[in-house]
Amino acid sequence: MGVGLFDGMSISGSGLTANRTWLDVIANNIANANTTRTPAGGPYRAEEVVFSPGSASFSSALGNATGSTLQGVQVSGIVSDPAPFKLVYDPSSPDAVNGYVQMPNVNIGTEMMNMISATRAYEANVTAFNAAKTMDTQSISIGK
Amino acid sequence: MKIHVSLLDTTYMNSMQSALNASLLRQQVYANNIANVNTPGYKREQVHFDSILQSQLAASGQSMGISTGVVQPLSLEANNTRDIGTNVGSATALGTVSPVVTTDSSTAIGGNGNNVNVDAEMSALAENQVGYGALVQDMNDQFSMLRTAILGS
Numbered sequence: 001m002g003v004g005l006f007d008g009m010s011i012s013g014s015g016l017t018a019n020r021t022w023l024d025v026i027a028n029n030i031a032n033a034n035t036t037r038t039p040a041g042g043p044y045r046a047e048e049v050v051f052s053p054g055s056a057s058f059s060s061a062l063g064n065a066t067g068s069t070l071q072g073v074q075v076s077g078i079v080s081d082p083a084p085f086k087l088v089y090d091p092s093s094p095d096a097v098n099g100y101v102q103m104p105n106v107n108i109g110t111e112m113m114n115m116i117s118a119t120r121a122y123e124a125n126v127t128a129f130n131a132a133k134t135m136d137t138q139s140i141s142i143g144k
Numbered sequence: 145m146k147i148h149v150s151l152l153d154t155t156y157m158n159s160m161q162s163a164l165n166a167s168l169l170r171q172q173v174y175a176n177n178i179a180n181v182n183t184p185g186y187k188r189e190q191v192h193f194d195s196i197l198q199s200q201l202a203a204s205g206q207s208m209g210i211s212t213g214v215v216q217p218l219s220l221e222a223n224n225t226r227d228i229g230t231n232v233g234s235a236t237a238l239g240t241v242s243p244v245v246t247t248d249s250s251t252a253i254g255g256n257g258n259n260v261n262v263d264a265e266m267s268a269l270a271e272n273q274v275g276y277g278a279l280v281q282d283m284n285d286q287f288s289m290l291r292t293a294i295l296g297s
Contacts, residue, residue, distance in 0.1 A: 015179030051183040
């Protein structure tokens with residue numbers, strides 16, 4: 001099995017990209033926690049990311065084709081949360097129907113928890129990236 | 145017993161090279177496990193190398209780095225006849241000790257089928273990184289001695 005010098009960095013890089021995307025989606029959910037009107041009509045629907053092994057980089061695609069299973073991670077999709085909207089009694093709202101307003105199905109508690117998970121995972125990938133970088137730097141110093 | 149430690153000990157250099165490669169691969173496997181820490185259904189992977197190298201060294205009656213007397217040929221053979229120095233015997237054979245990657249299919253910690261334990265991966269990553277630094281240092285020392293022997297200064 002061939003071991004590419006910079007593969008470690010691209011693997012961790014894919015983890016950074018995936019977790020940053022997750023963080024973006026979480027931020028968008030939190031920002032729209034009270035959005036009752038969307039272009040599609042109705043309140044905002046929370047979104048979730050789907051992680052799967054693999055990334056779009058050429059070296060990992062090549063590695064995949066040649067039998068290596070080390071392909072990093074990717075966001076394979078962003079899907080809408082099917083959970084029902086919350087109904088809030090607010091007759092004064094222009095969006096009220098029979099006194100009730102449909103509110104987004106964003107659960108702030110869940111979003112905050114996911115945000116911590118994404119941040120921690122991002123940090124772990126940074127550490128792994130730096131380890132790969134240090135090792136690669138040491139590699140090119142051999143024999144100097 | 146007289147112990148010969150040759151400066152041009154290719155067995156040593158080749159096993160060092162194998163160890164460096166295994167360490168690089170290990171870094172990538174840990175990085176991949178960490179990258180997939182939130183991937184549903186992902187099973188962590190692990191690298192086996194030390195035990196393979198040790199059994200090969202034991203089979204040839206050698207210990208790491210020191211050749212005692214006559215070097216016995218190893219039972220392991222070079223994978224490729226075009227490998228440089230195939231005829232050197234044991235030296236090349238050790239250079240072909242390849243790490244093996246296996247999947248840890250043990251049950252998941254969480255409910256999503258993922259069995260990556262970040263704490264374990266991070267500490268293994270740190271350990272591997274330090275180990276790699278030691279290997280590089282050792283290799284550089286070896287080259288430094290060689291240079292001193294050749295240049296005499």
